Amino acid sequence: MNRRTVLTLGAALGLGGVLAPGGAAWSWSPARSVVGGGSGVDPQWVWDDDIDRIMASVIDNGQVPAVNSAIGSWVNNWQPVPQGLPPELDAFLQESTKMPAWADMSKLRRAADFNRRKDTYLFLIYGLGGGIMSTVIPREAKSVYWSKGGADMQDRAAKTFSFGYDLSDINAFEQTGEFRVTANKTRMVHAAVRHLLPQSPHWKAVADETIPISNQDILVTFHSTGTFAHRKLKEWKVPMSAADEDAFLHSWQVALHFLGVRDEYIPATWDAAHAQAAEILTPKLAWTEEGQALAEVLLGLTAQVDLGVTRGFLNEFVRYQLGDEVGDWLGLKRDYASKAVITAGWPTYIKFREGLIPFAPLTFYMFDQFVRALAMAFLNQGSSGTTTPITIPDINRPG
Ligand code: HEM
Known part of the structure; x- marks a missing residue:
């Protein structure tokens, strides 16, 4: 993609775009993250090591049906991690379902209220804008197409929608909500896909990476949904208070944490998020x-x-x-x-x-x-x- 195309696209999407000289070097600083620091390693080379290893072993040992039946009735945040899981998976989930120390329940409650007040615009932005944008993010399109769910997009769209729905639910993060469970199941699915897709001859023939769904890929998806929504709401002059904007970002920050994105990559402010999007989303868009x-x-x-x-x-x-x-x-x-x-x-x-x-x-x-x-x-x-x-x-x- 040349510089002109990146600029045109960036302008059309309102996301901006930069092309790093000599390729797509990662330059976004961890100082701009929710934890204010970190290694600065390019998230393109970061996956989710512990759960990836655990799910690979679940698949290789034929335990997927048992795990699926154990997690079937696990829905609400108040429910304990279900019985009958391999001990390593159980130990992982005991920790990964806890709220991060930096989560702020009052902001999350405001975010839920904001999501409800602006839901019509958000449905339109996520459903039409973000949904179609995901089809011009090559790595995402190829992974989704060649994974099991790609064969039944209606079902997949419904499941993905349930993620957004649970996130915007008024109780999302409360004990009565479902989001912490939904996000952890999604994290397990992504880990399974990281083990499975590299075994697909079809995916391997078209992929430009050896393992899919890196931390960077997840951030890209966040920018094509959450960051894009923030930009469009601003562009459309939908009234939002500073506290609303901040709360909306916060719900995404916590969601990214639950999806296994390291805290050092999670933007602390919308400015930092837009800067990250300009670096990693706009230059990646392409037809496949x-x-x-x-x-x-x-x-x-x-x-x-x-x-x-x-x-x-x-x-x-x-x-x-x-x-x-x-x-x-x-x-x-x-x-x-x-x-x-x-x-x-x-x-x-x-x-x-x-x-x-x-x-x-x-x-x-x-x-x-x-x-x-x-x-x-x-x-x-x-x-x-x-x-x-x-x-x-x-x-x-x-x-
Ligand atoms: C599965 C959400 C990022 C590829 C899922 C599912 C959800 C979800 C809810 C479960 C639905 C199902 O089982 O079909 C998200 C969210 C993301 C994200 C909220 C980021 C904010 C990504 C990225 C990729 C990806 C970056 C690839 C580059 C997949 C694939 C599946 C999946 C291949 C499995 C589909 C199957 O069952 O075969 N995701 N995802 N996701 N996701 Fe993601």
């Missing part, structure tokens, strides 16, 4: 065959739901969020009439919703139906929690 296939499935799934709008409108809303460069990569057909409606109507819709103007724009009900239907579509897929439990895979996508 796997990403194209995933984007088609994802947009097809969304289009199945009656959103009260056409597929052309959906395409243009993706372009509105991600820019034309990404839209063109994915071959999203143009619909200039919808584009005009979105460009003129969306900012006014937000203003009216936020009580900043007294009169509803003519297109208000169309936008309102669209965002509500989109939210409901995601909720129906994801909120059930128990119908699509997260399970540990023991195979790759066959072909």
Whole structure:
């Protein structure tokens, strides 16, 4: 990717972008992290050693079905780590389910309230923007496509959505919430994938890394969702207090910790997060065959739901969020009439919703139906929690 493309993309996404001379050297300082210091090692070479070793042994010893049945009824934060796990896994989870010392419950409660107040925008940003952006992050697209879940994107989308849903739940981190359990299950799945994908001839043929889902990859995904959401809310002038913004970041900080990202890489402020995103997200975006296939499935799934709008409108809303460069990569057909409606109507819709103007724009009900239907579509897929439990895979996508 050349410098011009990085700058155009960065501008379109509002994320900025830098190309380090001579390649993608890691220069983000651990002084900007939640713990204010660290080794400074490039997170591209950092995985999650303890759980990776444990899950590799679970898979190699044929214990995946037993582990899945043990964790099946483990849902709420108040529940102890379930019985029947291999002792090493049990010992790991005893520690990894504890809140980090720097977590602040009052900020997390505010974050939950913020998530509820802004949920319509967040569904749209995470679901359409972040979801489609993940298909132009080559390492993510290739891992998702060639892992077991890639063969059933509907199910996978529902499970991934349950992560976001649990994170934004009002009780997420409380004893009655589910997020600490969901995040730990996800961490186990990622560890299993790190052991499985390197055995897939298909993945190996296209991958540019030997082990997937490094700490850096997880941070990239955070920037394509959380950091991207923060940037879009600012760009769309959605009112947020400084305390709201800080709380929203905090819920992501704790989530990243639970996903096994080392504290020294977790940005302490939004400024630090945006700087990290410019370094590791924007320059990585690119078209891949796997990403194209995933984007088609994802947009097809969304289009199945009656959103009260056409597929052309959906395409243009993706372009509105991600820019034309990404839209063109994915071959999203143009619909200039919808584009005009979105460009003129969306900012006014937000203003009216936020009580900043007294009169509803003519297109208000169309936008309102669209965002509500989109939210409901995601909720129906994801909120059930128990119908699509997260399970540990023991195979790759066959072909
Ligand atoms: C599985 C969330 C980062 C690749 C999952 C699952 C969740 C999740 C909830 C379980 C759903 C399922 O079982 O299908 C997240 C979050 C991330 C993140 C919140 C970061 C903020 C990544 C990254 C990659 C990745 C960076 C790859 C580069 C995968 C794969 C699976 C998975 C391959 C397994 C799918 C299967 O079952 O075969 N992730 N993930 N994830 N994730 Fe992630």
